[in-house]
Amino acid sequence: xxxxxxxxxxxxxxxxxxxxxxxxxxxxxxxxxxxxxxxxxxxxxxxxxxxxxxxxxxxxxxxxxxxxxxxxxxxxxxxxxxxxxxxxxxxxxxxxxxxxxxxxxxxxxxxxxxxxxxxxxxxxxxxxxxxxxxxxxxxxxxxxxxxxxxxxxxxxxxxxxxxxxxxxxxxxxxxxxxxxxxxxxxxxxxxxxxxxxxxxxxxxxxxxxxxxxxxxxxxxxxxxxxxxxxxxxxxxxxxxxxxxxxxxxxxxxxxxxxxxxxxxxxxxxxxxxxxxxxxxxxxxxxxxxxxxxxxxxxxxxxxxxxxxxxxxxxxxxxxxxxxxxxxxxxxxxxxxxxxxxxxxxxxxxxxxxxxxxxxxxxxxxxxxxxxxxxxxxxxxxxxxxxxxxxxxxxxxxxxx
Numbered sequence: 001x002x003x004x005x006x007x008x009x010x011x012x013x014x015x016x017x018x019x020x021x022x023x024x025x026x027x028x029x030x031x032x033x034x035x036x037x038x039x040x041x042x043x044x045x046x047x048x049x050x051x052x053x054x055x056x057x058x059x060x061x062x063x064x065x066x067x068x069x070x071x072x073x074x075x076x077x078x079x080x081x082x083x084x085x086x087x088x089x090x091x092x093x094x095x096x097x098x099x100x101x102x103x104x105x106x107x108x109x110x111x112x113x114x115x116x117x118x119x120x121x122x123x124x125x126x127x128x129x130x131x132x133x134x135x136x137x138x139x140x141x142x143x144x145x146x147x148x149x150x151x152x153x154x155x156x157x158x159x160x161x162x163x164x165x166x167x168x169x170x171x172x173x174x175x176x177x178x179x180x181x182x183x184x185x186x187x188x189x190x191x192x193x194x195x196x197x198x199x200x201x202x203x204x205x206x207x208x209x210x211x212x213x214x215x216x217x218x219x220x221x222x223x224x225x226x227x228x229x230x231x232x233x234x235x236x237x238x239x240x241x242x243x244x245x246x247x248x249x250x251x252x253x254x255x256x257x258x259x260x261x262x263x264x265x266x267x268x269x270x271x272x273x274x275x276x277x278x279x280x281x282x283x284x285x286x287x288x289x290x291x292x293x294x295x296x297x298x299x300x301x302x303x304x305x306x307x308x309x310x311x312x313x314x315x316x317x318x319x320x321x322x323x324x325x326x327x328x329x330x331x332x333x334x335x336x337x338x339x340x341x342x343x344x345x346x347x348x349x350x351x352x353x354x355x356x357x358x359x360x361x362x363x364x365x366x367x368x369x370x371x372x373x374x375x376x377x378x379x380x381x382x383x384x385x386x387x388x389x390x391x392x393x394x395x396x397x398x399x400x
Contacts, residue, residue, distance in 0.1 A: 004066045007180050010162040012044040014070050018055050019176050030201045031300040034194050035176040039230050041166055042070050045137025048077025052166050057090030073098050081107035082168035083154045084114045088230055093119040110153040148209035163225035171242045172231030174198045183237035197306035199249050204339030210250035252342035254312040259286040263317025264293035264326045269351040270317045273383045277391050293328045308340045313398055320352040333365055343370045345398050350378045
């Protein structure tokens with residue numbers, strides 16, 4: 001049985017958390033050995049119970065059981081849907097079935113049709129078209145649209161009396177925290193690695209929207225005592241830490257002298273070139289992260305994308321495969337463009353047997369991206385005699 005947790009995070013406001021032990025590839029795509037949680041919230045008011053989001057559909061029975069520990073489900077009067085992705089709404093069908101669809105669903109206008117399409121449910125619905133405030137019982141709830149964090153219909157809720165901001169996907173992270181709050185978690189720096197990986201893989205395509213939505217949120221000047229996302233750790237000691245972390249990652253701010261090296265090597269030719277490059281980088285005091293696609297193991301795409309988000313220099317080593325790019329490295333390029341796409345110098349190296357085709361193809365693939373190819377070094381089989389000197393010159397220029 002999945003591990004669940006109920007915790008009162010503010011007066012009459014409860015966290016309902018489940019650890020998803022089954023998922024290995026988030027969105028059926030991203031490797032997450034660190035795991036993930038789904039966080040829903042329940043607020044008791046004088047006018048009835050408000051439910052904020054839910055869990056994945058496969059955990060619907062667990063959700064109903066956990067929800068029943070906190071409230072009488074028949075007392076749920078409102079359901080706030082911040083984001084329609086099924087890891088947050090999959091269990092709501094069961095809630096609406098038990099309550100005979102009595103609760104009013106609150107969400108952005110698209111939500112009504114999405115619920116009908118996803119779950120074949122008819123609902124009572126209140127659309128939130130812009131920033132709007134509702135008084136429910138003894139609480140004032142401000143609903144703030146945050147489009148593309150991470151779908152177009154997303155929003156967040158600020159509970160004025162509790163100074164609590166419920167944010168769903170925004171400000172979440174991969175990982176299963178040992179505790180509920182940031183001031184209880186012993187290793188925040190380790191947890192933030194999961195946040196970086198989550199932001200880059202899940203919301204990386206929408207970095208401009210992260211920046212815009214955070215700036216809009218700050219303009220409202222709400223006082224946040226608790227920031228409560230839909231995944232991972234809650235923030236009460238320093239909510240601004242996670243907000244600033246998201247903002248700076250979305251801005252593409254780099255860690256100086258941090259190099260990412262991603263390559264394939266079918267028969268060892270590119271290995272030799274990469275070894276030379278890594279030695280030169282380390283002599284120049286670069287912190288180097290290396291990911292290799294080989295015949296014995298493969299790296300995790302989620303980790304490659306995460307590391308690319310704040311590296312100051314990227315090296316790509318791509319073999320020629322059937323007169324084209326090595327297929328897995330072509331996929332790496334595609335994901336780097338979709339999820340990272342930032343202005344960073346890139347050195348491309350390639351080994352070929354009968355023709356140097358990779359360089360031209362990569363330049364074509366990257367031509368409309370923000371990545372800056374500083375040089376292309378291609379060689380037949382093993383690196384050329386002057387390869388090392390060329391690399392030294394390239395890295396000197398990158399440093400300058």
